[in-house]
Amino acid sequence: MKRILFFALTLSFSCWNISAQQNDVKITIDTLSQDVYMLTGQGGNIGIYVGKEHVYMIDDQFERLSPLIKTAIGTLTKKPIRYLFNTHMHGDHSGGNRSFNTAETTLIAHENVRKTLKNKLKDKPELGIEILPELTFSEDMTLYEDDETIMAFHVHNAHTDGDAMIYFVNNNVLHMGDTYFSGRYPxxxxxxxxxxxxxxxxHEKALLVINEDTKIIPGHGRPSNKAELKKYVAMLKDIKKNVTKAIKEGKSLEAVTKDGSLTAKYDTTHGGGYIDPEKNRITFYESLKGAE
Incomplete structure (x- = not known):
């Protein structure tokens, strides 16, 4: 798998008050198929499909990184970006919308993403309407680029209420957005x-769509595949079973948070990211308790 590295100092201004973003930024490009690439920088993983005439882009990280991202894309192709998908509304996936949403680029997302970003404009009108998707869908949509079929489909109440996955059928690459955190707790x-x-x-819907040869772009983490996704969903189901049992036994949030045995099998391999084992148990408890 080819990887291309780009280094640059962080720009002096910032649209996001996150101290970690004051460090040097590295844009890494992974070649996943003949036409599809994954860009890793600071924020959610970006997908790039280079068609015969146009580029399809998935997510755009933070606005201040847009010059670096454009430079990286420019090493792959000089073709224009025709469509930009947002997999959901979080700023590390949609923060660059204003920079990329030009007259030649149409921004696409689930309808709930537009609703959320439109509400954001009420508090920050200076962001401009360019952050808003111009084309939305409720369940799914299909685009065609020569012999490639690009399927976008909504998954309900997963990472957020507006998540979408994008599947490049002939290249056999699926971008799952933040419905998948490869190698770490979600x-x-x-x-x-x-x-x-x-x-x-x-995850179960994704497993129905893909096959053993599919390359998966997760929202965060390294490129993945069906075998790894199967193991990941098995982990989630196991933790769900453990926490559900604790809830039925009447255990409190504090008790579940402190009970490392509920996730012990996976803490070493998946607990080193932004969501540590305790945060993970809190999320499972609050979600499952609220569903009772």
């Missing part, structure tokens, strides 16, 4: 409509 945004049950259902 961030399930309960306040934005996410749920443990919906998250697992999203």
């Amino acid at each position: 961030f399930i945004d309960l306040k934005s409509g996410g749920s443990v049950t919906g998250y697992i259902a999203a």
Whole structure:
């Protein structure tokens, strides 16, 4: 798998008050198929499909990184970006919308993404309408680029209430957005409509679509595949079973948070990311308790 590295100092301004973003930024490009690439930088993984005439882009990280991302894309192709998909509304996936949403680029997302970003404009009108998707869908949509079929489909109440996966059929590459955190515990945004049950259902839907040769672009983490996704969903189901049992036994949030045995089998391999084992148990408890 080819990898191309780009280094640059972080730009002096920032649209996001996150101290970690003051460090040097590295954009890494992974070649996943003949036409599809994954860009890793600071935020959610970006997908790039280079067609015969146009580029299809998935997610755009933070606005201040847009020059670096454009430079990286420019090493792959000089073709224009025709469509930009947002897999959901979080800023590390949609923060660059204003930079990429030009006259030649149409921004696409689930209808709930537009609703959320439109509400954001009420508090921050200076962001401009360019952050808003111009084309939305409720369940699924299909685009065609020569011999490639590009399927976008909504998964309900998974990471958020507006998640979409994008599948490049002939290249056999699936971008799962933040419905998949490869190699780490997931961030399930309960306040934005996410749920443990919906998250697992999203994985099961993905498994129905792909095959053993499919390359998966996760929202965060390294490129993955069907075998790894199967193991991941098995882990989620096991933790769900353990926490559900604890809830039925009447255990409190504090008790579940402190009970390392509920996730012990997976803490070493998946607990080193943003969501540590305790945060993971809290998420499972709050989501499953609320579903009672």
